[in-house]
Amino acid sequence: MELPVMPPVKPMLAKSVKTIPPDMQYEAKWDGFRAVVHRDGDEIVIGSRTGKPLTRYFPELVAALAENLPGRCVVDGEIVVVHGGRLDFDRLSERIHPAESRVRTLAERTPASFVAFDLLALGDTSHLDTPLAERRALLAEALRAARPPVHLAPATTDRELALVWFDRYEGAGLDGVVAKPLDLPYRPDARLMFKIKHERTADVVVAGYRFHKSGPVVGSLLLGLYDDTGALQHVGVCAAFPMKRRAELVTELEPLRMDPADAHPWAAWTDAHAHESSRLPGAVSRWTGKKDLSWTALRPERVLEVAYDHMEGTRFRHTAQFRRWRPDRAAADCTYAQLDEPVGYDLSEVLSGDGTG
Template structure:
């Protein structure tokens, strides 16, 4: 592969901010998928992940789309996403990473992915790494003007007000925020030179177990549950990101609630799992965890904790939740799904086809 930029390449990153920034910025929706830098040199195509690992073998349908829709020789930064109906589905996207070639081929046909382009790093023999973002964006829109699904160019705008609208509306299509990019910066691999604004909400959850930290006998994460409509305590994710001192304190705080016998615990059956399950319950093995120790310690489901989370994916938190405080004023039975905010549905086609944009927002900016 002979290109001005050779794989692998660490993509430019974004740092989290609490509020939408203002200034000489370009705003884009934040897609919820796998970051991917596409390298194409004729019939040679490589899909490179954020961690510089190859994704090529897992998405054969995108390899063919790249050959069909992208320039003969180019490097394009973007996101691999997977849609189900009118929304993105990150869980289904994760299932696409499978070791068996036959399974990869089947999933490529049953749940095909899309590629959303948002930066042009090279075309032909020309590297655009030192070119300001605004010009790269103009060149991207020009170069991919005729691209067809499953290749898309992300919407972009210099309107702060429209970015706020996107932040509120696009979550209903499965997107998870807005990215703000300084117009004049070059492409800076592995540097957090961009800004991301993501949703943050709180929920009161039941703590029904914990995992030990990899470094020793301190708490690694809390296992969280919410009661569903049938009255069952559904595992919804974990809370972590504690300081080492706080992890040690949690051992003492949880000690009175530890159970030596799992009989009667709502997750009793899950402790005996030996294979991955669709519900990804505590202790489940998956392709993502590999040989990681996922054993857990059950506690009586009597403690309630307030956590911060970004979004839901199905019946679980999309990412790790963050501990806020114990809620001694709440009863476990009051911790139900009904407390959660549900985004208004939004159709992905309106984003891909540009119907969500104003006169100041277009594919080229």
């Protein structure tokens, strides 16, 4: 492979802001695997956000990219899996599997798509220093004849339309909106773009914690919500605390500590079969590897208000953010019923670029 921009490349990143800034290019924020694709003739390398190759996990995309990308190019985008008209990150995560036979099976069962949104090189020319507006025009022309599962990400310079997308596209599983300055060059691994994500709040039960990797202070709080059957389901963690606060939390939560934890709602967490019927902390996966998944059980009595962006099935998609303790709330009232569910929106309409209807 001989390209003007060679792998590995860490993609350009975005920093969070509260509102959509004016006078920029706006795109939906995709909830998938960020990927930089290098193609030189028959050679295709799909690089992850960390620079490690993803190529072997998506054989169906390798074939599709060979059919739809220019013969020599470097393209930035997102690998996604669509299920039921919306993005499905859980099914996408399953695609990362060590067994070749499983990779082939999943490529047929849950095929992935590639959404392209930036151009780093075309032919013998690097476009790292080319302004975004020009890169977008070049990318649109390069993908003019592209067909699914390769897509050109819809983009606009109309802020009012971006506001519509921010509300409407959430129902298709999208994460928010990304704003990009029109004169922005491409700078790998630099946070020069802006992301505006949805934020909601929920009252959750604190049912345990894990120690921090640095020592005997709280690393993360384990959060739960009650389902329709009255079972407490593990929905995620809250983890961003100053080190002083991590130490204080150990003392503060000590009166709730359960040792032994036989009567805890998640006492069966070490039983692999129990994870099949309930959401429990400590599920072993290819992501966790040999990581210590043990945790300290707490009586599920304290209620915490957290901020979250969106749900992935029955759990928070990302780490929740601490807002405040809620001593005025009863743990039993912390149910899924309080969560705001966005109106559904078919992802095919997003990918078609029909965001105005």
